Amino acid sequence: MTTKQYLAPIVVITLLILIPLIFVAPNVYSATEHPAGVVEQPEFLQGPSNKFILIILDGVGTDVMLDDEMMPELNSRLSEYSVLRVTTGPLTLSATCVKEMMTGVPNDPVDGLNNFDLNHPGGVDPWLLAAESPQHDVIMIGSYVMGNMYDAESSLDFIYTFKGHSDYYEGDDETYDLVVSINENNSHNTIAAHFSGPDKVGHTWGIDSVEYAEKMIDIDKKIVQLVDILGDDWNIIITADHGMTESGTHGSAEQVTRDVRALIKGPDIKPQTSQDAHQRDISALTAALIHQPFPVQLNGQIPLDILVYDDSQKAAIEQWNWQAAQQRYAFFNGGDVVTSNDEINWELVSDETKFDSNSNTLPALLTWVVGVLFCLYFFRPQMAVGRMFALEVVTFVTFVSILVYSQNRLDFSAMIPRGLGAACAVYLASTALSQYIRNEHKSQDSKPIISILLSPIVIPYLIGLCFMLTLDVSKSVVIGTMVWVVTYPLYKFQFSNNSTAKVQFSEGFYWIMAIACLTFSGIRLWFMLIPMFFFAVKSFKDYRRTMISLSDNIQTIILSLLLFISIIFVNNRITGFHVMNRLLRMGWPVDIISTILLSLLILAAIYLSNMIAKQTNDLPSIARYGGFTILCYLSLVFESSNYDRLIILALTIAYVYAIKTTFASEKSSQGQQVLKFVVASHIMVIWGVWAAIVVLLMLPCVTVMLSKFSVQSMTPDIGLTSPKMFVAMALTPWMIWILWWTLLGQVNGVQTCVEGICPHPRELDLGRVQVRGGYFGDRVNPNLYWMITMISMP
Numbered sequence: 038m039t040t041k042q043y044l045a046p047i048v049v050i051t052l053l054i055l056i057p058l059i060f061v062a063p064n065v066y067s068a069t070e071h072p073a074g075v076v077e078q079p080e081f082l083q084g085p086s087n088k089f090i091l092i093i094l095d096g097v098g099t100d101v102m103l104d105d106e107m108m109p110e111l112n113s114r115l116s117e118y119s120v121l122r123v124t125t126g127p128l129t130l131s132a133t134c135v136k137e138m139m140t141g142v143p144n145d146p147v148d149g150l151n152n153f154d155l156n157h158p159g160g161v162d163p164w165l166l167a168a169e170s171p172q173h174d175v176i177m178i179g180s181y182v183m184g185n186m187y188d189a190e191s192s193l194d195f196i197y198t199f200k201g202h203s204d205y206y207e208g209d210d211e212t213y214d215l216v217v218s219i220n221e222n223n224s225h226n227t228i229a230a231h232f233s234g235p236d237k238v239g240h241t242w243g244i245d246s247v248e249y250a251e252k253m254i255d256i257d258k259k260i261v262q263l264v265d266i267l268g269d270d271w272n273i274i275i276t277a278d279h280g281m282t283e284s285g286t287h288g289s290a291e292q293v294t295r296d297v298r299a300l301i302k303g304p305d306i307k308p309q310t311s312q313d314a315h316q317r318d319i320s321a322l323t324a325a326l327i328h329q330p331f332p333v334q335l336n337g338q339i340p341l342d343i344l345v346y347d348d349s350q351k352a353a354i355e356q357w358n359w360q361a362a363q364q365r366y367a368f369f370n371g372g373d374v375v376t377s378n379d380e381i382n383w384e385l386v387s388d389e390t391k392f393d394s395n396s397n398t399l400p401a402l403l404t405w406v407v408g409v410l411f412c413l414y415f416f417r418p419q420m421a422v423g424r425m426f427a428l429e430v431v432t433f434v435t436f437v438s439i440l441v442y443s444q445n446r447l448d449f450s451a452m453i454p455r456g457l458g459a460a461c462a463v464y465l466a467s468t469a470l471s472q473y474i475r476n477e478h479k480s481q482d483s484k485p486i487i488s489i490l491l492s493p494i495v496i497p498y499l500i501g502l503c504f505m506l507t508l509d510v511s512k513s514v515v516i517g518t519m520v521w522v523v524t525y526p527l528y529k530f531q532f533s534n535n536s537t538a539k540v541q542f543s544e545g546f547y548w549i550m551a552i553a554c555l556t557f558s559g560i561r562l563w564f565m566l567i568p569m570f571f572f573a574v575k576s577f578k579d580y581r582r583t584m585i586s587l588s589d590n591i592q593t594i595i596l597s598l599l600l601f602i603s604i605i606f607v608n609n610r611i612t613g614f615h616v617m618n619r620l621l622r623m624g625w626p627v628d629i630i631s632t633i634l635l636s637l638l639i640l641a642a643i644y645l646s647n648m649i650a651k652q653t654n655d656l657p658s659i660a661r662y663g664g665f666t667i668l669c670y671l672s673l674v675f676e677s678s679n680y681d682r683l684i685i686l687a688l689t690i691a692y693v694y695a696i697k698t699t700f701a702s703e704k705s706s707q708g709q710q711v712l713k714f715v716v717a718s719h720i721m722v723i724w725g726v727w728a729a730i731v732v733l734l735m736l737p738c739v740t741v742m743l744s745k746f747s748v749q750s751m752t753p754d755i756g757l758t759s760p761k762m763f764v765a766m767a768l769t770p771w772m773i774w775i776l777w778w779t780l781l782g783q784v785n786g787v788q789t790c791v792e793g794i795c796p797h798p799r800e801l802d803l804g805r806v807q808v809r810g811g812y813f814g815d816r817v818n819p820n821l822y823w824m825i826t827m828i829s830m831p
Contacts, residue, residue, distance in 0.1 A: 049411045053404055060400035066147050071160055072368035075330035076361045079353040085172050086328035087304050088271040090216070090228040091319075092263070093138070093179070094256060095131060096236030096287065098280020099296040101244060101253060108257040111275075111300070114264075118275075119310040119343035121299035125279055126316060127290040131236065134278035134316060135182045139164055139229065141320030141335030149288075153821055157186040160334045163324040167227050168192035173327065176219065178212050179231025182278075194225070199233060201818030205241075205252060209234040213259045220267055227327060232256060239285035240808045243622060249285075264302075272303030272326045276319065283614075286808075289799050305345055312342045325354060331361040333368070338383060355381060398445070405441055408556070409434060412549040419545030419758060429546040436550065440557045450511035455796040456518035458559035460496060460525075465554050466568040466772065467526040468547065469765035474530055474575045496521055515792035526568035530575050548760045555767075561796050562775040563607075563784050569772055570600040592649055596738040599731075603779040610788035610797065618782030624725025625809070626674050635726045639666055643714070646733040650710060662714040665691070669718040670726070672813065681814045684722060691715040713737075720831040723810030724781065728831075731780045739773055 077083075094102070099122075105112050125134050126144055132155040133144045140162040148155055167173040169192055177183045180199035188195045196215060200208040209232045219225050235252055242248040264273060276299035281287050287294040299319060302308060305326055321337030324330070325344070339358050341351045359381045413420075413430060420426055440461075443454040499517035507513055554560060577593035606616035626632035643663050647655055665687075672684050695715050698708030713736050721729035778784050778801060785797035811824030819827075 046411075046415060049407070049415075053408055056400050056404045056407075061397045064397055067145075068147065068158065069143075069145050071142060071158065071334035072365055073160055074333045074364065075161065075166070076333065076357060076364070077330050078324075078328060079350070079357055081350060081353070082325065082328045084328065086272075086326060088226040088267075089303075089323070089327050090230065090267065090271055090273050091139075091323065092260065092273065092275045093135065093229070093231045094235055094260070094275070094277045095180075095231065095233040096239050096244075096279060096281045097253070097256075097277040097297070098293060099298050100280070100293065101235075102277065102298050102300075104253075107250060107253040108260075109254075110257050110261040114261070115300070117308055118300040118302045119306050119308055119312075121276075121301065121312055121314040121318070121340055121343070123276065123297045123299050123314050123316050123319070125295045125297060127295070129279040129287045129289065129291075129294040131180075131233075131278050132182045132185065135231070136186065137317045138276070138278065138319045139183070139186070139323075141317045141332065141337040143317065143336050153181065155182075155185055158334075161332050162335065163320060163327060163329045163332070164193070164227075164229070165190065166324075166329040166332070167327050170329065173227045174225040175227040176225040177229040177231075178215050179229070180208075180233045182233075183229060183231055204818065205234050205238050205248075206255065209256065209259065213263065216263055217266055232259075236281070239281045241285065241812075243283055243285040244281050245283050270304060272305050273301065274319065274322070275300040291799075301343060307343055307345045310343045312340045314338075314340050321358065331357055333361050333364045335361065336365060338362075359383075402441075405437060408552075409437055412552055416545040416548045419543060419548060419760075421541075421543040421546070425541075425543070429542060433546070433549050433553065437553050440553065440559070444557075444559060450514075451798070452790060452792050452795045453511055453514045454557075454559035455561060455798070456515040456792075458557060458561040459522050459564040459796050460518040461554035461557055461560050462562055462564040463522040463525055463568055465551055465764060466565040466768055467529040467571075469761050469768055470568055470572045471526075471529045472761045472765070474572065495525065509792075512792045515790075515795045519787075519794050522564050522567055526571045529568070530571040544758055544760050547764075551760060551764050561800055562771055563779060563786055563800055564796070565768065565772050565775060566600055566603050566779065569776070570597065570604060573597040573600055591645075592738045592740065595645075595649075595734055599735060599738065599780060600776065603776055603784075604786065607779055607782075607784060608786040608788065608797075610785075611794075615782055615785075617780055617784075620727045621725060621782040624721075624727035624729075632674055636667060636670060638730060639663075639670060639721075639726060642730040642733040646713070646737055647710075649737045650713075658710070666714060666718045666721070666729070669722050672722050673725070676812075676816055678814060678816045681722070681816070685814055688715065688719050688722075691718075716831070722813050723827055723831050725810075728781055731777070735773075735777065735780065739776075743769070 101107050103112060126137055128134070128144050128149045130149060130152040132152045133148050136142065136148065136155060136158065137144060140158055142158040142160070142162070164175060164177075164187065168175040168190060175193040177187055177193065177195045178198055180197070184195055184197055184199075187193060188197075198208045198211045198215070200211075212230055212232055216228060216230050219228060235249070235256055238246075238249050238252040260275060264275075267273065277297040279287050280294045280296055282291060282293055297316070299314070301322075303326075315337065317335070317337035318340055319337070320335055321331070321339045324332070324335065325339050339354055341355060344351060344354070346354065362383070413433070420429055440454070440457060443450075443457055447454070496517060499520055500513045503513035503516045504510065507516070573593055573596045577590065577597060602616070606612075609615035609618075623631075624635070626635055640659075640663050643666060644659055647659050647662065668687070669684050672681050691711070692715055695708055695712035699712055701708065713732070717729045717732040720732055775784065784801055785799060787794050788797050789795075808824065808828060811827045812819055813827050815823060
């Protein structure tokens with residue numbers, strides 16, 4: 038290609054980036070504007086209210102709060118409370134959950150990025166209104182979560198009791214003492230108290246640990262004692278911001294992290310009642326209990342069933358709530374009237390929390406149209422001619438239209454684009470990798486079947502068959518694509534490439550289809566592991582057939598095993614547990630037996646990794662690398678800040694030496710070996726022993742894939758006529774990356790759903806990130822940014 042030929046795609050790609058950057062990104066990353074104003078409360082709620090306290094137990098989900106062993110004293114008194122079965126929003130981070138709970142304002146997508154510095158959304162909420170009222174003295178006690186939203190408000194008091202991420206008891210003890218003192222001195226009558234200790238203990242040891250059980254027993258006693266001390270003239274809400282997984286993580290939309298309870302008692306509450314609620318409904322209930330006007334921006338529904346008021350009063354409260362809902366609906370829908378004030382129907386405003394801007398549709402559509410036209414223009418010389426060209430154009434345009442429409446109709450089915458994304462990933466990886474495998478087609482009779490299975494057109498056939506059986510579009514697409522992700526790579530690697538197919542698509546067609554798949558936002562990278570597994574198995578057969586060295590065979594065997602467990606053992610919504618995540622959590626020593634066992638596993642991994650790389654048993658090298666790695670491993674045993682800092686110094690020196698040696702031409706291979714063990718040691722002190730074992734085994738094994746690619750090296754005559762080679766090289770970093778994160782337990786595979794088996798809604802689950810490594814170098818009170826740096830640096 039000439040310089041002018043390169044200029045056209047650069048200009049078009051820049052344009053395609055600028056369109057969404059200018060017109061879409063501001064809508065995604067900006068905060069939603071909310072309606073102003075309040076609706077005055079009914080007359081019988083305009084007088085002085087009873088005292089009120091909101092107690093937030095950080096990270097204490099339903100399973101823990103209602104566990105007789107975790108919180109025995111509180112559960113023994115459940116008959117004194119009403120219970121709200123609360124569902125949080127999908128962003129199960131502390132700040133985002135507390136924001137919705139206290140303000141009633143729905144989160145924006147950008148709020149997840151601002152979790153550690155999430156400000157008040159603006160406007161008013163029940164707490165701010167109470168702070169301005171002469172009848173209330175408001176105080177908040179807790180962490181940065183409430184502090185970021187309310188500390189700047191001069192009309193209320195805020196006391197910071199967050200003592201750091203490794204403070205498990207001191208901050209909670211201070212919070213308890215402050216509430217007791219406030220009650221004794223009668224200094225405030227409206228309190229929000231945040232106990233953050235359970236969340237920190239869960240992050241460090243997991244919720245199934247002894248440490249977590251001990252912490253919950255302590256919290257249980259504190260909460261029950263507080264309730265007794267406060268007495269019967271307080272309306273008390275005891276709830277949690279979010280739940281936690283077994284490993285002590287949250288942030289994802291896992292149901293276990295979204296299920297919490299709100300135990301409520303007081304003079305305005307009817308005990309032994311229950312009701313379903315959203316977390317924002319707690320803010321609506323707060324407005325009613327502290328007798329404040331209802332903010333129009335508050336998107337919540339007061340749970341009437343738990344209140345002691347009579348039917349006429351409850352009707353007045355619901356009407357009050359409904360008036361605010363109507364005004365909010367009108368604000369977001371151009372002033373349209375929902376219904377008359379006398380006809381309350383909450384279903385009519387159930388979609389008002391969907392803030393997807395219609396203004397995003399046109400720029401997105403324009404981007405796709407420009408992209409499609411450019412692809413057809415640029416790759417026209419590599420495409421077929423005549424009727425075959427028309428077929429390729431129709432197929433491509435139809436395929437892109439289906440992808441775009443599926444993403445635009447997530448309200449119809451969220452599973453369809455996930456299934457299509459899985460099929461895209463498998464199509465790309467299978468077609469690209471299969472060219473490097475020696476395929477043997479043995480049966481002439483099976484050619485028609487092979488022709489269908491090798492072509493992307495198989496998806497409509499599978500979907501059509503499923504639709505005839507189920508009469509359900511979503512089920513048909515998902516079932517069809519889930520069958521495709523297994524059958525397509527199986528036949529692609531088992532039989533010869535498209536030479537047996539009746540319909541021969543051009544290289545240009547593969548280019549444009551690859552571009553469509555790679556740019557599809559619903560693509561599910563985890564499914565690339567399936568064709569990678571077939572690739573590894575077939576490579577092993579090739580090595581055996583050609584009598585390649587033992588180390589190459591071992592590499593392919595280990596790579597096949599790593600891919601196998603990454604495919605089978607990450608489907609926790611089917612099996613009930615996530616094996617990879619459990620292996621990661623087991624990578625920290627807890628007693629003398631685990632300390633010895635883990636050290637032996639490290640040494641075994643070092644031995645195997647060194648043997649694969651050098652094809653010999655190099656005992657001096659094993660001794661050097663093993664000694665250094667064990668010294669780093671001891672930081673997990675000692676948990677000493679001073680020792681950690683010595684290891685940081687040692688790792689820094691080792692990195693400098695490894696990088697310097699790598700760039701020395703005569704010692705390049707030695708430097709790469711050293712760098713591998715330094716990286717493994719670094720990852721071990723942050724992510725545990727299993728992560729180090731993954732590095733030691735995976736890095737030398739992926740060279741099988743890279744060596745295959747190097748056989749067909751780039752030559753001057755290779756250009757747009759060799760798309761599969763380019764796509765294979767482009768996919769390689771992604772395939773290695775997704776394998777790496779899968780083995781570290783951060784990726785989810787498939788799950789059961791209404792459609793049958795479907796992709797997990799959250800492929801890369803950042804809620805599973807282990808924050809324990811953030812304490813490396815500062816075991817007492819690490820700075821937040823230090824923790825982020827430590828966790829992310831490896």
